[in-house]
Amino acid sequence: MGEPADCDVACAPAGLSMPASAAAGPVSHAIFRVARLHRMHVGQLLRRVGLHPGQELVMMQLWDGGPQRQTDLARLLGSDAATMTRTVQRLEHAGFVRRMPCATDKRVTIIEPTAASLALRREVENIWAEVESRTLGDQSDADRAETLAALERIETNLKIVARP
């Protein structure tokens, strides 16, 4: 570190909830804040059932669609193939998932939920319902629809630009 310095300015409480640095992109900044808050809520609730944020999406996809190829899991969840490899490894180690080699294509591995994981399903669905409820608060149905529409507009825009 450098030399000791006085910190007159620095010690002043700078308790602004909207830093001027966000002026360049208020929506981008809001996405960042909302995403972290949302993830915090999900993680806090998932912790009770022994899952980490992101893993519950894999399990939901498996409960919902049954045994699937690992590459399809990654594609459906928009995840990186490498990330999916390690997430599945951890879920397997935790006993929630089983990996089976595909008989007709030796490259692929089929991921299937274990019987033990089924006990989690109801809890995870409750957690998601709880988070959805916290996220939307007491909004009216019309507001909820508008909220979802706004997010989907953003998603569409970001997807369009991603493929020039």
Add this chain to the structure above:
Amino acid sequence: MGEPADCDVACAPAGLSMPASAAAGPVSHAIFRVARLHRMHVGQLLRRVGLHPGQELVMMQLWDGGPQRQTDLARLLGSDAATMTRTVQRLEHAGFVRRMPCATDKRVTIIEPTAASLALRREVENIWAEVESRTLGDQSDADRAETLAALERIETNLKIVARP
């Protein structure tokens, strides 16, 4: 892995963009997808200037507010103190930030942007403007306001629940 298994069902193309697992929380799922897409765009652009997603927020806060205490940085950006420690360490190693011990309180370290970092400021602001543009697409001003309002509604709700 388990025994080889046939994968008749699994090999079928399951190219749905809206997995039924999202039914429990469409808005939550959308937040997740939007956040990852948004982060991808930011990271892709920031890579050119040698920053990683999240670091640009620290730099913007420093450029904007001048030298600040590390704990204030963490609080303003809503980040974990431990995360801020390592982020600042990496920024210091990259030469964008300097750490100075506070003369009046030996616990605190003052973080200040280096002169070298100032050359990045314009570029980072352009990147954020670009991401904001991609995010909002060709929305009208009214739509943009509604989008921001929707995100802020979510943020408010998640903050309220966070403090029972």
Add this chain to the structure above:
DNA sequence: GGGGTTTACCTGTCCAGACAAGTAAAGCGC
């Protein structure tokens, strides 16, 4: 059927982020 390409997966490495635990300094109460 042989060779190049594509696909599926794995590993290494880096980053942010969260939690736990620890240290040192400041503040506070008595």
Add this chain to the structure above:
DNA sequence: GCGCTTTACTTGTCTGGACAGGTAAACCCC
């Protein structure tokens, strides 16, 4: 002044996520 609490910061360890690089199998085309 002494002890307890709070604050600021650090480190360890776990996770998701991204990129690069590598391997083996399947595919495709001539």
